[in-house]
Amino acid sequence: MAVAVLSPGYREQFSPLEPQEMESEEEEAERTGTCEPPSPDNGSDPGDSLSDSEQEHGDMEEVFDGVLHEAAVSESLSRLGRSALGTEYVYLDLLLSKRNLTDIHVLCGYTHLQKLDVSCNGITDLSCVSYMLYLTELNASNNRLSSFFDFVPLKNLKVVDLSFNQITKMKDLSAYKMLTKLVLNRNNIEEITGLENCISLSHLNLAHNRITKICGLGRLPIKTLILSANQINYISGLENLKTLQDLDLSCNQISSLEGLDCLEFLQTLNLDDNEICQISEIAYLEELPLLHGLNLLKNPVQEQAEYWLSVLFMLQRLTDLDLKKIKVEEKVAALNKYNPPPEVIAGRDHMANVMYSMIQPQKIFDSTLPNLDTPYPILVLTGPQSCGKRELAHRMCRDFKEFFRYGPCHTTRNPYFGEERRFDYHFVTPEVFEDMTCSGQFLLTMKYSGHDYGLSREAVESVAKEGLACCTHMEIEGVRSLKNSYFEPRYILLLPMNKERYEGWLRRKGLFTRPEIDIAVSRVDMYKTIHQDCPGYFDAVINTDDFDEAYTKLRQLVKEYLGLAESDQVSQNKAGEKSGTDSRKSVPGSSQIGPSKPIQTDMTNEFLDSAARNYSARVSAKLSPQKTPVEEASVQRRQLAARQALAGKSPDTYTQLFQRGSLTAPATLGTHRRLLDPSSCTSILQSASNVTADCSFPPGSHDTSSRDSRPSSGLSLLSSAGAFSDRRSSHPTPVINIHSPPEDKMEPLDLSGLGEGTDRTQDQQSTGNTLETPRLPLSSGSDLGASKASASSRLSVRTSRPGSNTKPILPPIPCGRKKSSP
C-alpha cells in the first residue's frame, strides 16, 4: 500500500484538526463560500520572505501526489472504541480535512469507521466509502465531487455533508432511512429529487444551487430547510412539511408568501433579498401561531411607510423582525394604530375634541359655572341601537321638564320618518359635521354604522343655561369618550335582554340592513360584558324588553335621583302617622321634625367631600402624585383663586342633583354647602331673613362616614338627590334674592304620591318670598310636604359673579321645579 511521503513540517502543519476546530472552519467556509484546500504557505505572514525550510517545504509539497497512504491514515485516526458488532476495539473516527488529497482509496480497508471527514481536499471519488458499512457521519465538503452518493447505500448514514462540490444531480436516497441531515449547499443542483423516502430527514441544506422550484420533499419530517440563493420564484411544495420550523428562502426571487400559510410549526422565516412588494402578503403568515422571527430585509415592501408597524400588527407574535428585537412599545404602537382598543379610541376622540376646542373662544361655561367641585348634572342613556333610548329620554324629559331637557346630538345620517330636526337630532351633512369637529364644537364624536354622531358643547350649554340638567343618549363609544371629560354624568344602561325580541323589533322597524341588525344585536352582549366586567361602569341598568315597564323603572330611578321618590315615602309616612303606624324611625333629636325626619347619613360627608371628587383635583392627583411643597402651594393658590372667581355663583345649584353616595334621608332640596356648616350657618345668620333652614344636624353628621363607592344599581342611587332635609330645624336661614313664585305659576308635576302641595303653598305664602333670581338647587319636589323649611331653606346665597350680574346663572326653579312659562 502506498504511503504518502510527508516531511515532519508538513505533517505538523496538516495534523488532524480537533473536531471542534474542524467545525468552525467548516462554518467559516460556508459563510464565506470558500474553503480552499490548504496551500503550503497557509498561515505564514504574507509579508515575510520565505525561509529556507519553507522553501524546502514548498519543494516537498510539489512532490505530494494527493494519494492517501496508510501512514497518514494511522496518524489521523481517533476515538478508540468497540466496533459496531462489539467484537473488537477499533478507531471509529478519521479526520483528513485539508490534506490536498485526491485519492483516498486506501480507506477501503477501514471498514469500521463511523465518522469520516475528508473535507477540503481535491477528492473526486468517494467509492471507498462503500466499505464503511457502519459509517454514520460523512463530511466530504469542499472537494471536487460531481457525483451524488456514489457509493453503495449505507443504511446507518445519518449526517452527510457534500457542500461545496460540483454535484449537478441528486439521486434516489430511499435506502437512507436513517439520514437526518443532508448538506448540499454550493453545488449545481437544479432539482430536488430522490428524498421522498428519507423518513428521518430533519435538516436539508440546498443553499446556493440552481433550484427553480421547491418540490420532491413530500411529507418529510424536515425541521430546517435552507433554500437560500437559488432561483425560486414562488413558494410551493411545502404544504406537507408539517414539522418545518426554520425556513430560509433568502436570496431568491419570491414575490408572494402564498404557500407558507400551512406551516403551522414554522418559527423563523428568512426572506431576505427577495421581491416581496405588498404588505398584504404578510396575511399568509398571520395564522402561523409559532412564527416569531421574520426577515424581510432587502425586499421592496420595506419601502412602504407603514411597513414596520403593519407587520408588527399583523404578526403580533413576532419577537424579531429584520434581525432586530421588537420592543414592547412598538407592539403597543402597532396595536393602537391598526386596532386601537375602545379606551384608546375614546381617549383619542377626547384629546382631539379638547384640542380642537381651543379654537373656540375661551369662556366659562354655564355647565361648569355652578360650582368647581360639583359636576353639572347630565343623565346619559346608553345601550344598543334603537333599544328605545331616545324615546325614553324624550318621555322622561317631558315628565320631568322642571329638571331635565333633552340635549340632541348631531348626526350625519338622514332623518327617519317622523324624526324632528333639532328635537331628535341636529341632522347635518358630513361637511358640516367635519367643520364642527375641526372648530372644536363637539364634546365627543363617534362613528356608528357609517354615520358620524356627536354631542356638541352647545347642546349641553343650551340646557345648562336654562338651569336644567341635560339628558341625552349615546352608544358606549360616546360614553367612553365622555368619561374622559370633566363631566360626571349618570349613565343608565338600557338593555334589551331578550335578543330575539330585540332583533324582531329592529327588523320590523324596516330601517336597518341585515348586517346592521346583526351588529346591533351582537352589541347587546358587549354591553352585558362591560357591565359584568366593570361593576359601577353604569349607574343603573334597565331591561327594555317591555318599553312601558322600562319607562316606569327609568322614571322611578330618576325620581330617586331627584329625591322625588322620597316624597312618596313621605306621603306614606304621613298617612301612616295618621293611623299611628309610622314605620320609619326618626333619629334622636329629630322628633320635632316629625316622622319623616331622615336618618342622617354620610351624605353630609360626601357633600363636604365633594372637592375630593372634583375633576381637577382628581386629575392633578393622578398626574402629579409627588408634588414639591412649592408646587403644592402654587396649586392651592390657583384653586383658591378659581374658587374666589366663582364665589358669586350659586355653587350648589346642581349639587343635590346626582349626588353620589348613599343617603337614607328623604330627598329634599339641597342647600348650599355653607349652609351645612354650623359655623357658616352662624355667619349667615347675621344677615338672616325670615326664612328657616336647618343647621341642626346630628352631631358628627358631617364627618362620620366616608363616601361610598359608586352605586351600580338603581336602588342604590336613592341618595342621588337633595342631600339634606330642610325640615330638620327651625334655624333661620339667611336668604338673599329668594324667589318663590305664586302658586298659579307653578307647573304641576305629575308625580303620584307626592301630596302636600298645600303645605308648600302655605309655606311659600307665609314666607312671602317673591324675590328675583333664586339659585335653587335642582332638587326634590318631594320635599313639598316637608316645606316647613319651605322654599327658603332650599335657597342659596346669591352673590353675583363680577361682571355677570345681569343674567342669572340659573333661572328660578321653585321648589326644585322649573318655573313654568307664562
Ligand SMILES: Nc1ncnc2c1ncn2[C@@H]1O[C@H](COP(=O)(O)OP(=O)(O)OP(=O)(O)O)[C@@H](O)[C@H]1O
Ligand atoms: N353623540 C353620540 N355619541 C355616541 N352615540 C350616539 C351619539 N348620538 C347617537 N348615538 C347613538 O348612535 C346609535 C345610532 O343612532 P340612531 O339614531 O340610528 O339610533 P336611535 O334610533 O336613536 O337609537 P335609540 O332609539 O336606541 O336611541 C344609537 O344607539 C344612538 O344612541
